[in-house]
Amino acid sequence: MIGYFQEIFTGLWSLFVGMSISFKEFFSPVVTVEYPYETVTMAPRFRGHIDLVPDENGATKCVLCMACERACPSGCITIEGEKKEGEKKKTLTLYQLDFTRCSLCGCCVEACNFEAIDFSKEYNLASTRKEDFYFDLLKRLQEKRQ
Amino acid sequence: MSEPIHLLPDETFVLNVGPQHPATHGVLRIKMRMHGEYVAEAETVLGYIHRMHEKMGELKTYPQFLMNLSRMDYLGALAYCHGHVLVVEKASGIQVPERAEYIRVITVELNRIASHLFGVGSFVMDLGGFSPLMYMLQDREYILDMLEAVTGARLTYCYYRFGGLYNDIDDTFIARARAFIPRCRESLKKYHRLITENIIFRKRLEGNVYLSSEMCRKYGATGGVARASGINFDVRKNEPYSVYPEFNFEVPVFTEGDSMARYKVKMAEIEQSLRIIEQGLDKLPDGPIMPEKAPKIIKPPAGDYYQAVETSKGSFGIRLVSDGSKNPYRLKLRSPSYSNVSLFDEACVGSMIMDAMAFFGSLDLVVPEIDR
């Protein structure tokens, strides 16, 4: 008989402890943000998809050494260049990133000895079309310049 | 009106749990033959998200495989990355600077706490208590923010390199980690009041699906599952690696072998991880994070190498067979959850379906790691 009442008492006590913690948390500061209206700032080292880094003139620093293309584990980088007349080096005509396969590992950024690519801070990337994730990075760079 | 179904006394039916079921925490299927509410036979069906990581390991060069490891156990990924870099460093004889090893241990332990918090939280949620998960996610979020600031990713890290680290930790990280320790200790007190002492939770879990130490040995169970059945085995102590011998910590072992013990092991391990982080931050040496002559191309000499590490799920082993080329000849990944899930079929026979599912939650499984 005593055990019966003891059990009721411990049950009620558990309930009371749980409720008191919930009650305390109810008045603790809010830790979430209302996402589309508020956003958190990304950490400086956040690894988004890669982007070409402009030099002082806003042009690309890429010298077409192809190190990034070779380093990429998933084969997402396609680089094309052509040799313009009168110039010694090739110029970049296409830098395409297939973001559907990118694992954001950063091998390409580490492989580049010319600091021509870096991570962007973009994370609002959602689409129902696969084609939206084939990024033309050179075009992005030119758009940024304008 | 249709007639109610009458089962014969020894008639059984088949119940299919999963592959898409919230209680299986991923894409895993359990085929159960039920005798009323009692499990007469269970069969876990694996392989729904097999991604051939071992084959990828053979096809990719060593640095290209770095990021695959964090796709196995996405909750406690850093420990798996640690095992990978350790085995390649062992094979190619790369010396790791002490500071890098310390930072590795600190980040691995932080990640272990995050994994345990989520494991316990989702386990309690499986039993019907939702708010503990929210409190635990709040603490876990603190760790993830911290790790994101140094590694650049929240779950799928690619932070360790052969020989050291991708980048160094800064003072902000150290300050945040220091602030986290008392905060987490405070939260642990709250969790013990809220969960461990809760009468419903205790009545539900005490005596829930007993696992003997023989059964754990038979199936090769490791980690918290084995330590809850009285097996005192922790790779960090038994086969010390990295700088773990320099730390002072205990291995929590319980002998009850029930789901409550499996829960308690995890809670006790969080405390021990906090101790390791505290000591690591105190002892953190200055110096480089990469060796001076880190080889650009990794080509380990031909041979057979093995390294085990203690992850949040158990002992993770990685065997590397090298033929001296740029790619491994064979890369075997021994994942702890695979062994831990194997004993489910035998252990849950005879228990009620709700108990079997509670037991399943207590194993703390991560399905991508089973189907690596």
Ligand code: SF4
């Ligand atoms: S981040 Fe990794 S996967 Fe993505 S493009 Fe660079 S190398 Fe390839």
Ligand code: SF4
């Ligand atoms: S490694 Fe750098 S410089 Fe070389 S092709 Fe890639 S982006 Fe250009």
